[in-house]
Amino acid sequence: MCGVFGMFSLSEEAAPATYLGLYALQHRGQESAGMVVSDGKKMRSHKGMGLVSQVFEEEALAGLPGQVSVGHVRYATQGAAHIANAQPLMAVTRHGPIALAQSGNLTNANLLRVELLQTGFTFQTTTDSEVILGLVAAHEGPSLQEALRQAAQRLTGAFALCAMTHDRLIGLRDPLGIQPLSIGRSGSAWFLASESCAFDAIGAELVRDVRPGEMVIIDREGLRSEQFAKGVREAFCVFEFIYFARPDSVISGKTVHEVRKEIGRRLAKQAAIDADVVIPAPDSAASAALGYAEASGIPYDVALAKNRYVGRTFIRPTESLRQLGVQIKLNPIAASLKGKRVILVDDSIVRGTTSRKTIKLLRGAGAREVHMAVASPPFSHPCHYGIDVPSQDELIASGRSLDEVRRLIGADSLHYLDAEALYEAIGVEGGGLCTACFGGGYPTPIEDADPSFPEFLEGEMVPR
Numbered sequence: 001m002c003g004v005f006g007m008f009s010l011s012e013e014a015a016p017a018t019y020l021g022l023y024a025l026q027h028r029g030q031e032s033a034g035m036v037v038s039d040g041k042k043m044r045s046h047k048g049m050g051l052v053s054q055v056f057e058e059e060a061l062a063g064l065p066g067q068v069s070v071g072h073v074r075y076a077t078q079g080a081a082h083i084a085n086a087q088p089l090m091a092v093t094r095h096g097p098i099a100l101a102q103s104g105n106l107t108n109a110n111l112l113r114v115e116l117l118q119t120g121f122t123f124q125t126t127t128d129s130e131v132i133l134g135l136v137a138a139h140e141g142p143s144l145q146e147a148l149r150q151a152a153q154r155l156t157g158a159f160a161l162c163a164m165t166h167d168r169l170i171g172l173r174d175p176l177g178i179q180p181l182s183i184g185r186s187g188s189a190w191f192l193a194s195e196s197c198a199f200d201a202i203g204a205e206l207v208r209d210v211r212p213g214e215m216v217i218i219d220r221e222g223l224r225s226e227q228f229a230k231g232v233r234e235a236f237c238v239f240e241f242i243y244f245a246r247p248d249s250v251i252s253g254k255t256v257h258e259v260r261k262e263i264g265r266r267l268a269k270q271a272a273i274d275a276d277v278v279i280p281a282p283d284s285a286a287s288a289a290l291g292y293a294e295a296s297g298i299p300y301d302v303a304l305a306k307n308r309y310v311g312r313t314f315i316r317p318t319e320s321l322r323q324l325g326v327q328i329k330l331n332p333i334a335a336s337l338k339g340k341r342v343i344l345v346d347d348s349i350v351r352g353t354t355s356r357k358t359i360k361l362l363r364g365a366g367a368r369e370v371h372m373a374v375a376s377p378p379f380s381h382p383c384h385y386g387i388d389v390p391s392q393d394e395l396i397a398s399g400r401s402l403d404e405v406r407r408l409i410g411a412d413s414l415h416y417l418d419a420e421a422l423y424e425a426i427g428v429e430g431g432g433l434c435t436a437c438f439g440g441g442y443p444t445p446i447e448d449a450d451p452s453f454p455e456f457l458e459g460e461m462v463p464r
């Protein structure tokens with residue numbers, strides 16, 4: 001995950017819009033936030049650990065004059081959560097200064113890191129993004145744009161990049177389009193963002209998605225496009241539709257909320273559970289549960305009150321924090337549950353910790369039966385493209401039967417949505433999506449799985 005945002009304007013200050021854009025993308029990462037702004041001569045940066053509202057106070061924004069920007073909210077996958085790894089990264093290269101913000105994980109970062117180390121390049125962070133900067137810096141070509149293009153051709157995996165020079169904003173999306181990146185516009189100002197909800201936050205219009213393998217260059221001349229690579233297929237992350245993206249975002253021309261409702265309708269037809277009430281696991285399953293209730297005719301109710309000031313539990317980095325998070329995050333509403341047969345709709349079950357605790361909460365509050373309906377197929381394989389699911393052992397559906405999973409989470413029945421029904425609801429054939437977490441079949445080589453890489457590549461340099 002992670003969220004990226006970029007702005008190019010001839011007249012408007014970039015920092016306030018970048019702040020609001022990042023604020024709208026906060027769900028994509030809560031560990032650090034940062035932005036770099038250029039006034040045409042100087043690039044200034046401000047980064048910090050925590051939420052956008054904690055990192056940027058009025059004073060910090062006032063110290064970032066200029067009309068070109070890139071910004072980032074981080075969710076740590078490659079590289080630990082500390083300030084050295086906060087983005088955007090900045091470097092002065094033979095092609096001039098550059099700032100870079102990335103969403104997604106490369107699957108050949110270690111391979112490239114070793115190659116760069118052998119040429120004498122040193123690293124200040126353990127992020128994939130610094131590898132990209134290294135490739136740009138090493139490139140002998142005529143311009144930064146050409147260096148970025150050549151660097152992008154060496155990358156394998158998922159990446160949506162917002163890069164900037166003093167007077168130019170550049171966006172790149174991986175050749176398979178695994179990560180989302182969209183273009184927005186308001187008057188003469190251009191924007192790039194991981195999701196279109198960031199454009200709504202600043203009153204800009206969604207123009208279109210950046211195409212897989214496309215580089216867009218935005219400067220005084222307007223927007224130009226180059227195709228730096230062509231994938232053999234598209235492989236957009238199916239989990240953007242299921243869980244990651246905000247429901248008000250528009251991806252591939254589809255409103256995420258509408259897609260999720262359709263997913264819920266198909267789940268209802270498939271599961272056909274006899275029950276009294278449909279409730280969503282807050283908040284990401286709300287649209288799917290609504291669709292479920294609509295198609296089944298079973299009333300929808302809210303039976304779990306959420307403390308909105310706690311981050312998503314799935315995103316918390318450690319198991320103990322996740323467990324603690326669930327305890328303080330949800331409170332059941334007994335009046336909606338007492339004596340009822342409940343269908344709990346969730347978008348997915350990853351480790352199963354949250355489902356188990358939620359079902360226990362519902363029973364504790366008086367639910368007579370709890371049936372679990374999951375708006376996706378079993379999550380059985382780790383993601384190498386940006387979600388922090390490091391090993392297969394942690395995935396509850398990996399190597400277990402449906403009934404074993406049901407017993408572990410403590411549900412009366414368990415129903416997953418079939419893959420085909422999911423693809424039909426999204427309106428994209430399975431071949432146009434990355435669905436690797438449902439059964440392997442990764443759309444790129446996973447070169448970083450090479451066990452011969454030196455151990456220090458995994459090491460961290462943690463500032464005190």
Ligand code: SF4
Pocket residue numbers: 178236237238239240382383384385386387434435436437438
């Ligand atoms: S493996 Fe799953 S979560 Fe990762 S990019 Fe593919 S679909 Fe998305």
